[in-house]
Amino acid sequence: MKKVLFVFAFMTAAITMAQDLPENPEPGKCYVRCTTPDVYVNETVTLTVKPAYKVLKTIPATFKTITERVEVKAAGKKLTVIPEKWGTETVTYVSKEGGNTLRITPANFRPSSETIEIKPAYAQWELGAAAPDCASGNPDDCRYWCYKGYPAEFTTVSTEVLGADASTSKTPIGSKNASYTKRVLLEPARVVEEIIPAEYKTITKTVLDKDAYTVEETIPAVTKTVSKEVLKEKGGLTTWKEVECSLVEYQALPINWNLGSASLTADAKRIIDTRLMPVLQQNPGVKLEIASHTDVRGNSGSNQDLSERRAKAVADYLITKGVNSSLLVANGYGENKVKNRCREGVTCTEREHAVNRRTEFRLINN
Numbered sequence: 001m002k003k004v005l006f007v008f009a010f011m012t013a014a015i016t017m018a019q020d021l022p023e024n025p026e027p028g029k030c031y032v033r034c035t036t037p038d039v040y041v042n043e044t045v046t047l048t049v050k051p052a053y054k055v056l057k058t059i060p061a062t063f064k065t066i067t068e069r070v071e072v073k074a075a076g077k078k079l080t081v082i083p084e085k086w087g088t089e090t091v092t093y094v095s096k097e098g099g100n101t102l103r104i105t106p107a108n109f110r111p112s113s114e115t116i117e118i119k120p121a122y123a124q125w126e127l128g129a130a131a132p133d134c135a136s137g138n139p140d141d142c143r144y145w146c147y148k149g150y151p152a153e154f155t156t157v158s159t160e161v162l163g164a165d166a167s168t169s170k171t172p173i174g175s176k177n178a179s180y181t182k183r184v185l186l187e188p189a190r191v192v193e194e195i196i197p198a199e200y201k202t203i204t205k206t207v208l209d210k211d212a213y214t215v216e217e218t219i220p221a222v223t224k225t226v227s228k229e230v231l232k233e234k235g236g237l238t239t240w241k242e243v244e245c246s247l248v249e250y251q252a253l254p255i256n257w258n259l260g261s262a263s264l265t266a267d268a269k270r271i272i273d274t275r276l277m278p279v280l281q282q283n284p285g286v287k288l289e290i291a292s293h294t295d296v297r298g299n300s301g302s303n304q305d306l307s308e309r310r311a312k313a314v315a316d317y318l319i320t321k322g323v324n325s326s327l328l329v330a331n332g333y334g335e336n337k338v339k340n341r342c343r344e345g346v347t348c349t350e351r352e353h354a355v356n357r358r359t360e361f362r363l364i365n366n
Helices: 001-021 266-275 277-281 302-319 350-356
Strands: 030-035 041-052 053-059 060-073 076-082 085-096 099-105 109-120 122-127 145-150 153-164 169-172 178-189 190-196 200-209 214-219 222-233 238-243 287-293 328-334 358-363
Touching: 266 277, 266 302, 287 302, 302 328, 302 358
Parallel strands: 287 328
Antiparallel strands: 030 238, 041 222, 053 214, 060 200, 076 190, 085 178, 099 169, 109 153, 122 145, 287 358
């Protein structure tokens, strides 16, 4: 079932394309499909160029003059300082105190003597001599004992006795007096307070009598009649147009791009004006492809980006000249479509590389 549907769809598309081909084509002629333009008519429309608005008129404020007594200087006080009064006074003082001079009288002695007992009186038994009338032949038989006493023994010692003990005598020394002069406060300083009355002045001032206010006035709107184009008939119908066969093949657009640049120079714009604009003017509604290429030198990604920007620069310029953007196709092919042997890894001359650095155009079907 799916196979039958696919065959049916393919046959339907083939029949549609066959019906869309030009009627009664001539051998050797080339045709491209183009889109019929939109048809516009002029209409008049009234526009409000300035809306109605309100104007507010200001009535100024009114004032009146009044007089008023005002204080220009507040009451105050004046303080007068009466300085202190001083006098002098003589003061006597003892500059050197009195005292005494001491004179010492040493002790004196006088000679004397003192008798002292050096051996006390005593008594003792003593054996006496034999009696002369002793009848015994042993003399010891005629001896006798006597208890004999002896007097004490004395000696005299020379001594001194104190005649007068040591003493002192005082001789008074008189004191000395002096005097000095000092300042004494007779009357302390004081402050005398004096009241100064306030000062007044009569002034004239202007006061608000009636504040400013506004009066409202309405200004009517301002209108303007203009003509504008209104779409009467929508274009977009596909028709076939006979064109030069050379225009459906790529044609060189000899723009000399600056190295690495996608900006149009004044010379490049002149080439577009003289080479491309006449083709578009002579074939209204026909779609145009702008193709830009680079050589293989450099990074392929950078080359692709550069070629796309160069193709777009041509398309953008044509749009500024009034060409409908829907009729323009800008393609960048980078280094993918070289025209000679100068591919990656092949050594070529600068002239051979220059062949591949090109911008081209052709008419294509819508």
